[in-house]
Amino acid sequence: MEGMTAPPDDCLARNEWICGAYLSSRREILRDAVLQHLHLTVVSVLVALVVAVPLAVAARRLRWAAGPVLGLTTVLYTIPSLAMFSLLLPVYGLSATLVIAGLALYSLTLLVRNILAGLRAVPEETRQAARGMGYGPVRLLLAVELPLALPTAMAGLRIATVSAVSLATIGAIVGFGGLGNLIYSGMNTYFKAQVLTASVLCVVIAVAADLLLLFVQRLLTPWTRRGGRPGRAGPRRAPAPPKPAESAEPTGPTEPAQRTEPVA
């Protein structure tokens, strides 16, 4: 590789972990990898979100649907990422779509569970009050239930996004792993600076995405803050859903995160 042309007393030549010369000489490679990483993550989470909301609402409305939906999400979430991507190989081939589909399936399971938990946590009295005020089922869902489920749903979205950023690296097995590609090739060439830089960038993206979503959550749910400004026609005096404590329900690997509010 380019290491051959580097001056002998260069941090690249010495294969150091931290290397400024790596950052400046591979700027394009790093930028492309970051962009691919963001693309994989953002698209997969958005696809999952679009599918998860109706699925969770359906599971809430149709009692019989909740069991199968939760069971399926547990099964999906239990499948290790490498196996998940492999199982999608006959469908999508070696493509970015394969990685996006795999990541979307994981995000979907997290989102469906959290949105459903949020919807279930809406107090019955609140629902009855809305009905008493003449709210139809659609308005009840859009103006009361979904806004009240938002904090729990957003917690799920944050976990899903952070997990997607981390799991996208496994996409390197099919050549579409964003920063994972750099980690993979860095491993094969024993390139320390590349592996460390790509790993750190992964964590930075995950933390930045988490903080961004936390900010969005604060904007969307002003009523959960103490002394929040009077909101629009929204359920602003709603009982702020306390940290979803559904410890009775045995659920999959994401349980603790749902129980304890993630701290950035």
Added chain:
Amino acid sequence: MTTLGAAWEWLTSAAHWSGGDGVAHRLAEHLYLTGVCLALSCAVALPVALVLGHLGRGGALAVNLANAGRAVPTFAVLVLLLLSPIGGWGSWPTVIALVLFAVPPLLTNGYTGMRGVDRDVVRAARGMGMTGRQLLLRVELPLALPLVLTGVRIAAVQLVATATVAALAGGGGLGRIITAGFNTASTPQVIAGAFLVAGLALLVEGAFALVQRFASAHPGGGTG
């Protein structure tokens, strides 16, 4: 589905089950790695979780560890360890990476379980003159057991998954069947390996779910 047929053929062919690269050996490697690392992580994390939960300290640590465990890619940690001086110590990089990712769920669930014990029960036990140790072992631990076991189940499934990723970084286990399939562009082998890995993960999940149900259905188990 011809791909599924080919994968099934791969799985049922006796030649693929024997030898160093065979399914039997890879499965044994996977189980051994998972089992050893689960024992190690429980030995490290559970005492810490129980004592911290008993004392009511370090909650932020337990939560932040879980978040960090999610944000840091397992693959990155595996490769970083592999390229570090530890990389020369045989399978230690894999073991360390696996333990690192199994500890957070154990710690978080153990801690949450201990803190979730009804404070009135704790006060009653103290009022009966129980010492801290008696309180921990005879009151808090049995009541926290369902969540502690949830943590063990999550850790076990996590270990099966991380052990699979370890194959990407040159480790053994069932993931090796998948990576070898990718290297030789053999889709049937990739699918066969994926089925084996997914099946093992689901089996482990199911087995621990059964253990949990058994533990909470029997006296001294859960709160019921």
